[in-house]
Amino acid sequence: MQIKYSRQREAIKDFLSTRKDHPTADVVYMNVKKDYPNISLGTVYRNLTLLADTGEILRIRVGDGTDHFDSTTASHYHFVCNSCGKVLDLDVEELNLLGNIVVNHFDGKIDGHVTYFHGLCKDCLEKK
Amino acid sequence: MQIKYSRQREAIKDFLSTRKDHPTADVVYMNVKKDYPNISLGTVYRNLTLLADTGEILRIRVGDGTDHFDSTTASHYHFVCNSCGKVLDLDVEELNLLGNIVVNHFDGKIDGHVTYFHGLCKDCLEKK
C-alpha cells in the first residue's frame, strides 16, 4: 500500500515540529483546525498513527490515559509534570545501563525499556 | 470519609494476591464473579481504585491501553511481553541511579520514574 500526499498530513507534521511539549491528538486537532477548519479528529488520528508507523514521529504513552506525539524520533527520555501534565524531553543520552543489569535476572528476551520521569516542571515549581 | 468492610473488596484483594501476572480489571471481574456471581464491573473498578489509592495494591500502566493491578506494593520493575501481553515482575530492586543522573540536567523537581521493559517472555520464546 503506497502513501499519497495530503495537505492535512503535512499540516499535522508541521504543527508537531513547532512544539516541544508532545501534544495529544486533541491538541493537534484543535491547532491544525485553525488552518483547515474542516479537518476531522478521525483524520488526525489516522495520520498520527500513520506517521508513527512510518517512524516519522514518535507515539509516547506516559500512562495518563492519552497518547502524546513527538516529532523528535531519536530515542530519549521524557518528563511528565504531575501538576500541568506537560511532557518534556530530557537532555540525557539514552542509557543502556538499566537493560544490561536486568538481562541477567530474566529468563526471556529483553528488547528495550520505556522510562519516564515525573515530578514538577519549572513553571509549576515557580507558581508555588 | 471512612472505609467500611465489604466482602467484594476482600475477594478482589484475595484474588490479586494469588496472581503474579498483574491482571486487568476485566480479568479480576471474571474471576471474582466465580464466587460472587452478582458483582458488577463498576464495583471492581471502584475497589481497585480505592485499594490503589490507599496503597494496598499497585496500579500499573504499561501503555497497552488498559490498567493492570498488582498486590505487591514494594516498588519494582516490570516486564511486558510483546507477544502475549503478560506483565511480569522483575527480580531487581528499583534503581535510583537513573534519577540521580537526570536530576543534574533538569530545571524542575523529579519525584521518581516509571520504567518497564519489553521483549519476549520465556513461554513465548519457546514457542518460536
Place this chain on the structure above:
DNA sequence: GTGTTTGCAAACAATTTGCAGAATT
C-alpha cells in the same frame, strides 16, 4: 481511471458515575 485520503457519524473499549436499595458500623 485507480487507489488513497478525507469528513462525518457511528462504533468501540476502558473506565467512571448517578441512583436507589443493601450492607456495615
Place this chain on the structure above:
DNA sequence: AATTCTGCAAATTGTTTGCAAACAC
C-alpha cells in the same frame, strides 16, 4: 440511624472504523 457500598445502567473519554465523496498520481 447514619453512612458506605453495591448492582445496574447510562454517561464519558479516547480512539477506531465504515462509507461515499474528494483528491493524488
